[in-house]
Amino acid sequence: xxxxxxxxxxxxxxxxxxxxxxxxxxxxxxxxxxxxxxxxxxxxxxxxxxxxxxxxxxxxxxxxxxxxxxxxxxxxxxxxxxxxxxxxxxxxxxxxxxxxxxxxxxxxxxxxxxxxxxxxxxxxxxxxxxxxxxxxxxxxxxxxxxxxxxxxxxxxxxxxxxxxxxxxxxxxxxxxxxxxxxxxxxxxxxxxxxxxxxxxxxxxxxxxxxxxxxxxxxxxxxxxxxxxxxxxxxxxxxxxxxxxxxxxxxxxxxxxxxxxxxxxxxxxxxxxxxxxxxxxxxxxxxxxxxxxxxxxxxxxxxxxxxxxxxxxxxxxxxxxxxxxxxxxxxxxxxxxxxxxxxxxxxxxxxxxxxxxxxxxxxxxxxxxxxxxxxxxxxxxxxxxxxxxxxxxxxxxxxxxxxxxxxxxxxxxxxxxxxxxxxxxxxxxxxxxxxxxxxxxxxxxxxxxxxxxxxxxxxxxxxxxxxxxxxxxxxxxxxxxxxxxxxxxxxxxxxxxxxxxxxxxxxxxx
Amino acid sequence: xxxxxxxxxxxxxxxxxxxxxxxxxxxxxxxxxxxxxxxxxxxxxxxxxxxxxxxxxxxxxxxxxxxxxxxxxxxxxxxxxxxxxxxxxxxxxxxxxxxxxxxxxxxxxxxxxxxxxxxxxxxxxxxxxxxxxxxxxxxxxxxxxxxxxxxxxxxxxxxxxxxxxxxxxxxxxxxxxxxxxxxxxxxxxxxxxxxxxxxxxxxxxxxxxxxxxxxxxxxxxxxxxxxxxxxxxxxxxxxxxxxxxxxxxxxxxxxxxxxxxxxxxxxxxxxxxxxxxxxxxxxxxxxxxxxxxxxxxxxxxxxxxxxxxxx
Numbered sequence: 012x013x014x015x016x017x018x019x020x021x022x023x024x025x026x027x028x029x030x031x032x033x034x035x036x037x038x039x040x041x042x043x044x045x046x047x048x049x050x051x052x053x054x055x056x057x058x059x060x061x062x063x064x065x066x067x068x069x070x071x072x073x074x075x076x077x078x079x080x081x082x083x084x085x086x087x088x089x090x091x092x093x094x095x096x097x098x099x100x101x102x103x104x105x106x107x108x109x110x111x112x113x114x115x116x117x118x119x120x121x122x123x124x125x126x127x128x129x130x131x132x133x134x135x136x137x138x139x140x141x142x143x144x145x146x147x148x149x150x151x152x153x154x155x156x157x158x159x160x161x162x163x164x165x166x167x168x169x170x171x172x173x174x175x176x177x178x179x180x181x182x183x184x185x186x187x188x189x190x191x192x193x194x195x196x197x198x199x200x201x202x203x204x205x206x207x208x209x210x211x212x213x214x215x216x217x218x219x220x221x222x223x224x225x226x227x228x229x230x231x232x233x234x235x236x237x238x239x240x241x242x243x244x245x246x247x248x249x250x251x252x253x254x255x256x257x258x259x260x261x262x263x264x265x266x267x268x269x270x271x272x273x274x275x276x277x278x279x280x281x282x283x284x285x286x287x288x289x290x291x292x293x294x295x296x297x298x299x300x301x302x303x304x305x306x307x308x309x310x311x312x313x314x315x316x317x318x319x320x321x322x323x324x325x326x327x328x329x330x331x332x333x334x335x336x337x338x339x340x341x342x343x344x345x346x347x348x349x350x351x352x353x354x355x356x357x358x359x360x361x362x363x364x365x366x367x368x369x370x371x372x373x374x375x376x377x378x379x380x381x382x383x384x385x386x387x388x389x390x391x392x393x394x395x396x397x398x399x400x401x402x403x404x405x406x407x408x409x410x411x412x413x414x415x416x417x418x419x420x421x422x423x424x425x426x427x428x429x430x431x432x433x434x435x436x437x438x439x440x441x442x443x444x445x446x447x448x449x450x451x452x453x454x455x456x457x458x459x460x461x462x463x464x465x466x467x468x469x470x471x472x473x474x475x476x477x478x479x480x481x482x483x484x485x486x487x488x489x490x491x492x493x494x495x496x497x498x499x500x501x502x503x504x505x506x507x508x509x510x511x512x513x514x515x516x517x518x519x520x
Numbered sequence: 521x522x523x524x525x526x527x528x529x530x531x532x533x534x535x536x537x538x539x540x541x542x543x544x545x546x547x548x549x550x551x552x553x554x555x556x557x558x559x560x561x562x563x564x565x566x567x568x569x570x571x572x573x574x575x576x577x578x579x580x581x582x583x584x585x586x587x588x589x590x591x592x593x594x595x596x597x598x599x600x601x602x603x604x605x606x607x608x609x610x611x612x613x614x615x616x617x618x619x620x621x622x623x624x625x626x627x628x629x630x631x632x633x634x635x636x637x638x639x640x641x642x643x644x645x646x647x648x649x650x651x652x653x654x655x656x657x658x659x660x661x662x663x664x665x666x667x668x669x670x671x672x673x674x675x676x677x678x679x680x681x682x683x684x685x686x687x688x689x690x691x692x693x694x695x696x697x698x699x700x701x702x703x704x705x706x707x708x709x710x711x712x713x714x715x716x717x718x719x720x721x722x723x724x725x726x727x728x729x730x731x732x733x734x735x736x737x738x739x740x741x742x743x744x745x746x747x748x749x750x751x752x753x754x755x756x757x758x759x760x761x762x763x764x765x766x767x768x769x770x771x772x773x774x775x776x777x778x779x780x781x782x783x784x785x786x787x788x789x790x791x792x793x794x795x796x797x798x799x800x801x802x803x804x805x806x807x808x809x810x811x812x813x814x815x816x817x818x819x820x821x822x823x824x825x826x827x828x829x830x831x
Contacts, residue, residue, distance in 0.1 A: 023687070023690070025693075097821060239822050338817050347817070348777075
C-alpha cells in the first residue's frame with residue numbers, strides 16, 4: 012500500500028487557487044478607489060487652476076496619462092520578477108542596488124505620508140463647508156479633520172476597510188457624478204461655444220506647466236497599486252498589465268474631460284479666477300443652475316466620501332510601507348508587528364496617525380489655510396515624491412532588464428524602449444516641476460519656501476542611502492534582505508540551487 | 521519504515537489521555553542516523569526516563585496546565601517532552617504521528633472557550649504549515665529551493681496527513697511551498713479541527729449571530745488544550761532546551777506571531793533565545809518556517825484572499 016502517484020495532468024491546486032484570484036476589473040476598482048476620482052476632479056483640478064494660474068490643467072492630465080502608460084509597460088513587466096512588488100523601492104533595489112533602494116524607500120514613506128496628511132486638509136475644509144451650508148453649523152475645519160483622523164486611526168489599527176463591493180459602487184457613482192457634471196458644463200458653455208483651448212498641446216511648453224503636470228501626477232497616485240496583485244491575479248502575465256493600462260486610461264480621460272469641461276463652462280480665460288473665487292465648490296456651482304439641488308447635494312456628499320476613502324486608502328498604504336520596512340528590519344522591527352487578532356500593521360498605523368495629528372495641530376495653531384496650504388501643498392508635494400520614485404523606477408527597470416540573465420522572452424519594447432521613453436518624460440516633468448515649484452506654491456521665485464519640499468526628498472534619499480551603507484557593514488543579513496518586504500526572512504535560506512543548505516551545528520536533529 | 525498503524529493517532533488518546541502523551545515517542549519511528557549511535561546527553565537536572573508512563577505524563581499535564589496561562593508554570597514535575605525521553609531510546613519504536621497541527625490549533629485558540637486568538641487567514645497559513653511540518657518532520661517530504669518534494673510515499677498513520685501527502689504526491693508539476701501554503705490554508709483550519717473532533721479533544725458549538733452562523737471548536741478539557749501553551753511558555757521562560765517537536769512548534773508559533781501572546785511580558789532575551797532555538801531545525805523545516813513567516817507577512821501587505829480588505 013502506498014500513496015498514489017501522479018494522477019492527472021490537470022492540477023487541482025492551481026484550479027482551486029485560481030478560484031480565489033482576481034480578474035481585471037476588481038483590480039481596477041481597488042486601485043481607482045485610492046486614486047479617488049471626485050477628490051481629484053473637484054479638489055485637485057480646481058485648486059490646481061486656482062493656485063498655479065495655469066489653464067493647461069486638462070492637457071497636463073492627458074500628458075501625464077501617456078507618460079504613466081509608458082511607465083506601466085516596464086513596471087508591469089518587472090512586477091512578476093520582484094517580491095514585494097507593490098513597493099517602488101523593491102524595483103529600485105533590484106535594478107539599481109540596495110543602497111539607492113533604501114533611499115527610495117525613505118522617499119516613498121515621506122511621499123505617501125505627506126500625501127495622506129494633506130488629504131485631511133481637504134476633508135476637514137470640505138466637510139466644514141457642507142456642515143455650514145446644510146445644517147448651519149459653524150464647525151472649524153480642524154474639528155472635522157480631527158473627527159476623520161480619529162475614525163481613520165481606529166480603522167487603521169483594526170484593519171477595517173470598505174467592502175470591495177461597496178467601494179466599487181461608490182466609485183461608479185462617483186465617476187457617473189463627475190461625468191454628469193462635466194456633461195452639464197459642456198452643454199452650457201460660456202459665450203455659447205465650446206473651445207478646446209485648455210487642451211492645446213502648446214500648453215505643454217508654456218510657463219508654469221511643471222506645476223500643472225505635478226498636480227496631475229498627484230491625481231494619479233494610487234494606480235501603481237495594481238502590481239500588488241501580480242501574484243493573486245487570474246493570469247499573472249496579463250491581468251495586472253490590463254488592469255494598470257485601464258486604470259491609467261480611465262483616470263486620465265476622466266480627469267482631463269472634467270477639467271476641460273469646467274474650463275468650457277467658465278470660458279478658458281476665466282477658469283483661473285472662477286477657481287480662485289469658488290475653490291473646491293467650482294464643479295458644483297457651475298452646474299447648480301442647470302441641475303436640481305438634489306444632484307448637487309449628492310455630488311457634494313460624494314466628494315466628502317471620496318476624500319474619506321482616499322484618506323483611508325493612503326493611511327493603509329503608509330502603514331503597509333512601514334510594516335514592510337519593519338519586516339525587513341531596515342526600520343525598527345517593531346514596525347513589522349501586526350495586531351495578532353486583526354492582522355493590522357498596528358505600529359505603522361499608529362506612527363502615521365501620530366504624524367498626522369502633529370501636522371494638524373501645527374496647521375490649526377498657525378491658522379494656515381486647509382485647502383491651499385494643507386490639501387494642495389501636501390498632496391502635490393506627495394505627488395512630487397511619487398514622481399521621483401516613478402522616475403527612479405523606470406531607470407531601475409531598464410537597468411534590471413539590461414542584465415542578460417533577466418532578458419528571457421521580454422521584448423525590447425517592454426524592457427528598454429518604453430521604460431526609456433517613460434524615464435525621459437518623467438524626468439522632464441520632474442525638472443519642470445522643480446524649476447517652477449514657486450508657481451505651485453504661489454510664492455515669488457526667490458522665496459526659500461520653494462526649496463523646502465524638493466530638499467526634503469533629497470534629505471530623505473541621502474539619509475536612506477547612508478543608512479543602507481551603515482547596514483551593509485553593521486548588519487549584513489538585514490542588508491541582503493533589502494527590498495524583499497515580508498519575504499526578507501527567507502533571504503538567508505535561499506541558497507543557490509544545487510547547493511544543500513548548510514546542516515545545523517550540533518543539535519539533537 | 522515499519523508497518524503503519526492507521527488509526528494510531530485517532531484511536532488511542534481518549535479524553536483522559538492528553539494529546540501530548542504519544543508525542544514523547546514520535547522521534548523514534550523516523551530515526552535520525554546521527555542520533556542512532558548517540559548516547560544520552562546529560563539531562564537538565566534529570567535522569568532520562570524513557571519509560572515514563574503516560575499516566576504520569578497526563579498527571580503532569582493536569583497539574584501544570586490549569587493555572588498556567590500567561591505566567592510561568594511551577595516546573596516541579598518536569599515536562600515530559602525532553603529530548604532524552606525519546607531521541608536516544610533503544611526501545612522498540614512506537615508509531616506515533618507528530619500532531620504538530622493539533623498543538624498549534626490549541627495554541628491559536630482560547631483553552632476554555634475555543635475562541636480564535638489569531639486572524640483567520642494567519643491561522644489558516646500556520647496550520648497549513650503545521651500539516652506540512654508533520655510530513656517534513658517524519659521525512660515524508662523535503663523542502664528544497666522553495667519547492668516541496670515528496671520523498672516517501674509510505675502512507676502516514678494519520679488520516680489527515682495521509683490526505684495531505686496524497687495531495688502533494690498527486691500533483692505532477694510540483695509546486696512551491698508558498699503555493700502549497702496558500703492551497704492548504706484554505707481548508708487547514710477545518711481539517712485540523714475535524715481531526716481534534718475525531719480524537720475527542722474538541723466539541724462543536726454553533727452560535728447564530730444575526731444572519732451568520734459561527735462554529736466554535738470548544739476544547740473538551742481545558743488543561744489538555746492549555747498544555748502546549750504551558751509547556752512552551754515555561755520551558756522558554758526558564759531558558760530550557762526544547763525537544764524536536766517543540767522546536768518546530770515554537771517555530772510555527774514565531775511564524776504566526778503567537779509567541780507574542782505565549783511569551784507576553786517575557787524579557788527580550790527570551791524571544792531572542794527562542795529564535796536561536798528554532799534556527800537549529802533541519803533545513804527543510806527552517807525553510808518551511810521562514811516561508812510561513814513570509815506568507816503571513818505578505819498576507820498583511822496584499823490582503824490575501826480578501827482583496828476588499830486593502831486598496
